[in-house]
Amino acid sequence: MIGALMTSNMSDRVRRLELSLSMLEEMANRLRYLRPTMLGLMTSISAQKRFSELKIAGLCHAGLLSGRPFSESWREALQKQRKILGDYGAEALLPLGEVLGSTDLDSQLAAIACQRELLEHGIFSAREERAKKGSLFRTMGVLGGVGIAIVLI
Numbered sequence: 180m181i182g183a184l185m186t187s188n189m190s191d192r193v194r195r196l197e198l199s200l201s202m203l204e205e206m207a208n209r210l211r212y213l214r215p216t217m218l219g220l221m222t223s224i225s226a227q228k229r230f231s232e233l234k235i236a237g238l239c240h241a242g243l244l245s246g247r248p249f250s251e252s253w254r255e256a257l258q259k260q261r262k263i264l265g266d267y268g269a270e271a272l273l274p275l276g277e278v279l280g281s282t283d284l285d286s287q288l289a290a291i292a293c294q295r296e297l298l299e300h301g302i303f304s305a306r307e308e309r310a311k312k313g314s315l316f317r318t319m320g321v322l323g324g325v326g327i328a329i330v331l332i
Contacts, residue, residue, distance in 0.1 A: 189309040192265055195233065196305055199268050200298045202230050207291045210284060217249040217280035235260055235272070250276040271297040 224236035242252025253276030278290040
């Protein structure tokens with residue numbers, strides 16, 4: 180049971196990193212073609228159900244509505260979601276707060292591309308870890324269960 184839970188946690192980490200990557204791709208596309216304000220960008224991203232689990236855009240959107248600058252709202256949203264994103268995911272997304280909305284379009288798109296590469300590397304590493312440790316955790320769980328059964332007999 181514990182082995183399956185540990186494997187599930189690793190799978191959730193991979194899925195959330197993939198979702199973060201997908202969110203960055205959506206942000207880049209919207210910036211490239213629609214050129215919205217940061218409030219408009221966060222409004223459209225937070226309205227998409229597929230990103231609701233991350234809650235980053237929604238929290239950032241709420242910060243912008245309360246009058247805080249984008250960089251501060253983005254940083255606070257990532258801090259609040261650090262447990263969901265993991266340290267690697269939050270740190271990979273953090274630099275975008277200083278670039279988005281405060282530089283020219285090409286710089287914003289370049290920053291998103293850079294952070295996408297970091298997330299892709301994180302996804303690759305998380306998948307490898309899941310493959311290596313996942314089978315180990317499942318095996319340990321089964322052996323632990325067998326050991327307990329033997330002790331109880």
